[in-house]
Amino acid sequence: MTSMTRFHPPGAPVAVLTTQPLDRALDYRAPEGGVEDGAFVEVPLGPRKVLGVVWGAAAGDWPVEKLRPILRVLPVPPMAQAFRDFIERSAAYTLTPLPAMLRLGLRAPGLGEAPGKRRVYTLGTGEPDRATAARAAVIDALQSRPGDVFALSELADMAGVSSGVVKGLLKSGAVLEQATPRDADYPTLDPQRPGKTLAEDQIAAAEGLRTSVKSGTYGTTLLKGVTGSGKTEVYLEAVAEALAQGRQALVLLPEIALTGEFLTRVEARFGARPAEWHSGVTQAERRRCWTHVATGQARLVVGARSSLFLPFRSLGLIVVDEEHDTSYKQEDGVLYSARDMAVLRASCEGAQVILATATPSLESWANAELGKYARLDLTSRFGDAVMPKLATIDMRDEQLPGGRWVSPTLQRAIEARIIEGEQSLIFLNRRGYAPVTLCRACGQQVACHQCDARMVEHRFQKRLMCHQCGETAPMPDACPSCKVEGKMAAVGPGVERMAEEVTTLFPEARVAILSSDLFGSARSLKAKVEEIARGGADIIVGTQLVAKGHNFPKLTLVGVIDADLGLQGSDLRAAERTFQLMRQVSGRAGRADKPGVALMQTYQPEHPVIRAILSGDEESFLREEADQRRAAGVPPYGRMAGIVISDTDGATAFDVGNALARDITPLAAIGAEVYGPAPAPIARIRGRHRVRLLVKAPRQAPIQPALADWVGRIILPRSTRLSIDIDPQSFL
Numbered sequence: 001m002t003s004m005t006r007f008h009p010p011g012a013p014v015a016v017l018t019t020q021p022l023d024r025a026l027d028y029r030a031p032e033g034g035v036e037d038g039a040f041v042e043v044p045l046g047p048r049k050v051l052g053v054v055w056g057a058a059a060g061d062w063p064v065e066k067l068r069p070i071l072r073v074l075p076v077p078p079m080a081q082a083f084r085d086f087i088e089r090s091a092a093y094t095l096t097p098l099p100a101m102l103r104l105g106l107r108a109p110g111l112g113e114a115p116g117k118r119r120v121y122t123l124g125t126g127e128p129d130r131a132t133a134a135r136a137a138v139i140d141a142l143q144s145r146p147g148d149v150f151a152l153s154e155l156a157d158m159a160g161v162s163s164g165v166v167k168g169l170l171k172s173g174a175v176l177e178q179a180t181p182r183d184a185d186y187p188t189l190d191p192q193r194p195g196k197t198l199a200e201d202q203i204a205a206a207e208g209l210r211t212s213v214k215s216g217t218y219g220t221t222l223l224k225g226v227t228g229s230g231k232t233e234v235y236l237e238a239v240a241e242a243l244a245q246g247r248q249a250l251v252l253l254p255e256i257a258l259t260g261e262f263l264t265r266v267e268a269r270f271g272a273r274p275a276e277w278h279s280g281v282t283q284a285e286r287r288r289c290w291t292h293v294a295t296g297q298a299r300l301v302v303g304a305r306s307s308l309f310l311p312f313r314s315l316g317l318i319v320v321d322e323e324h325d326t327s328y329k330q331e332d333g334v335l336y337s338a339r340d341m342a343v344l345r346a347s348c349e350g351a352q353v354i355l356a357t358a359t360p361s362l363e364s365w366a367n368a369e370l371g372k373y374a375r376l377d378l379t380s381r382f383g384d385a386v387m388p389k390l391a392t393i394d395m396r397d398e399q400l401p402g403g404r405w406v407s408p409t410l411q412r413a414i415e416a417r418i419i420e421g422e423q424s425l426i427f428l429n430r431r432g433y434a435p436v437t438l439c440r441a442c443g444q445q446v447a448c449h450q451c452d453a454r455m456v457e458h459r460f461q462k463r464l465m466c467h468q469c470g471e472t473a474p475m476p477d478a479c480p481s482c483k484v485e486g487k488m489a490a491v492g493p494g495v496e497r498m499a500e501e502v503t504t505l506f507p508e509a510r511v512a513i514l515s516s517d518l519f520g521s522a523r524s525l526k527a528k529v530e531e532i533a534r535g536g537a538d539i540i541v542g543t544q545l546v547a548k549g550h551n552f553p554k555l556t557l558v559g560v561i562d563a564d565l566g567l568q569g570s571d572l573r574a575a576e577r578t579f580q581l582m583r584q585v586s587g588r589a590g591r592a593d594k595p596g597v598a599l600m601q602t603y604q605p606e607h608p609v610i611r612a613i614l615s616g617d618e619e620s621f622l623r624e625e626a627d628q629r630r631a632a633g634v635p636p637y638g639r640m641a642g643i644v645i646s647d648t649d650g651a652t653a654f655d656v657g658n659a660l661a662r663d664i665t666p667l668a669a670i671g672a673e674v675y676g677p678a679p680a681p682i683a684r685i686r687g688r689h690r691v692r693l694l695v696k697a698p699r700q701a702p703i704q705p706a707l708a709d710w711v712g713r714i715i716l717p718r719s720t721r722l723s724i725d726i727d728p729q730s731f732l
């Protein structure tokens with residue numbers, strides 16, 4: 001860990017950690033005027049200039065006179081000691097090289113550039129002097145984001161054109177080029193404004209949270225409240241307390257589509273909107289957010305998981321809303337769980353964490369049981385709203401023709417809602433039109449040529465898509481294998497096919513589909529969600545995107561097409577995930593004055609998980625699940641790490657796997673076991689063959705150093721990649 005913050009006089013040797021893939025900090029000489037620990041600097045590296053952070057005194061193994069000087073100290077506040085500690089500890093936890101971790105903390109576009117040099121582009125009033133498809137794409141892109149300004153490459157990427165096309169539109173005035181304005185301050189949030197009048201149980205929970213925030217120390221609270229109980233209102237009180245203490249707060253949401261509603265609620269509570277940080281905001285806006293978070297001017301940030309790596313000055317509170325959500329796990333690049341890293345960051349900062357959910361992850365629940373986390377409960381919905389009634393539809397008793405999935409029972413229920421002017425949600429956790437496309441002549445399924453995965457038909461886009469690598473191909477007329485024409489058939493349902501069926505059943509109804517792949521931008525998805533919330537649809541057909549915390553006041557019926565879907569896998573969390581998903585999606589019903597119903601179509605109504613979902617007894621479900629995991633020694637009662645070795649050559653990947661399995665001395669020393677190597681469930685992605693090993697260790701075992709020692713004994717062939725996933729959530 002770095003020592004106390006320190007000033008290095010001009011010429012003193014200092015260590016600079018750069019974002020370049022080197023295994024350690026490099027030594028430089030402090031510039032004229034000296035430099036502080038944590039300062040953001042520009043240094044020479046070979047022929048290039050790169051960004052870095054002063055990481056303490058130099059190691060001293062190079063003579064000072066041979067060191068190159070720091071070129072420039074950037075005009076931003078230095079990285080706080082607590083943040084540097086977090087970078088080091090999160091790197092050690094996830095076994096990520098420090099520079100890769102630091103890179104997450106330097107995601108502010110144009111940080112190294114002088115302010116006057118940056119240019120941004122925006123919509124002008126002129127007409128393009130020559131109309132082309134590429135030019136029209138630029139204008140369309142700008143029109144879809146009124147009021148936003150873009151960097152050149154950002155706008156070109158958005159429009160799918162070269163930057164030359166954008167520049168070509170300047171002369172006619174159709175696009176305007178401007179010097180970047182100074183990053184405007186965020187409006188002041190007023191924590192003293194009166195919030196909503198809280199109900200009795202809300203007051204108790206809010207007081208508990210306020211007291212924790214007041215303590216000014218680290219602590220984590222699991223805020224467990226049934227869907228619609230008002231968790232947001234309650235944790236906003238904790239945010240108010242942090243603001244009143246003069247500290248900053250961060251609220252993490254699992255889905256950008258949820259930010260719209262959240263921003264409105266923040267504005268209602270504090271009189272202004274907070275800073276935003278996620279993939280849906282422009283580079284200029286990200287820069288503004290980063291710099292004002294660094295100075296402390298931005299007091300509240302709402303963001304995606306990467307906002308954990310913003311340079312807060314004085315962070316007092318992190319809220320992880322829908323903490324059970326799987327999207328908090330970053331599954332490529334640096335593999336980390338934003339929920340766990342939130343706890344780590346808070347402990348570095350002396351801040352509080354609130355994990356809010358109706359369906360806690362077993363990890364968080366167990367930590368509360370152990371007393372490591374505090375716990376607060378909200379057990380009823382706010383106001384007159386009641387919890388929805390849950391029931392199963394036994395599909396063995398329903399008469400359904402082939403190629404149809406909405407049972408007559410569900411159909412009648414939807415009909416009744418339409419007559420009442422209420423909304424129904426049809427839920428199927430499968431994107432696209434059909435999961436399988438096969439040839440009726442030869443029986444072959446269409447597969448991705450780069451992956452061991454089927455191509456999924458997306459009928460609206462008229463393309464096949466691989467959900468592993470994103471590769472798309474036009475829908476073929478003739479079978480790619482036997483070349484027979486007109487025999488390609490869709491097998492099984494996806495949301496698009498459900499929308500088609502629903503439209504056939506209810507031709508008069510307004511049907512909306514919510515699936516992540518159907519929206520070009522986060523903004524258009526947000527707009528759709530808002531339109532639905534206002535009543536702009538009678539039937540919503542959606543994937544798990546709709547299960548996440550949305551508030552559709554007119555929605556009174558949830559129909560689950562296939563409640564058995566998630567139970568089939570051998571995933572260690574299959575039961576937990578199905579339970580969470582069903583409780584969450586059913587929780588969308590009856591959130592306002594009218595009571596709601598959730599109907600789950602299933603072929604196995606007597607399955608213990610289905611019965612647990614119906615009973616609504618979360619605590620017994622979690623306790624039983626905990627008992628099983630404890631007996632098996634798996635998370636949260638044991639540690640796990642997933643190792644994926646990939647190579648364009650399958651045999652090479654296996655050789656590496658075997659070499660690792662042959663000598664497990666460092667792991668055996670901590671009582672860990674190694675399973676594999678075995679071909680990964682998806683044995684090839686993007687042309688790379690994949691081999692997996694699984695490491696299982698006792699709960700308290702120091703797994704990271706043992707893993708580092710173990711894989712460090714192997715010299716990887718150049719073509720081989722090895723990734724280590726601590727606490728893996730997915731086993732693909």
Ligand SMILES: Nc1ncnc2c1ncn2[C@@H]1O[C@H](COP(=O)(O)OP(=O)(O)OP(=O)(O)O)[C@@H](O)[C@H]1O
Nearest residue numbers: 196197198199227228229230231232233358382549
């Ligand atoms: N004290 C209150 N006064 C007025 N309205 C409230 C109050 N508490 C909650 N509500 C309203 O009840 C609804 C549900 O609240 P909220 O969205 O905070 O619930 P939640 O617990 O976060 O639900 P979910 O887990 O399903 O996301 C919202 O429309 C909210 O505005």
Ligand SMILES: [Zn+2]
Nearest residue numbers: 448451466469
């Ligand atoms: Zn693929």
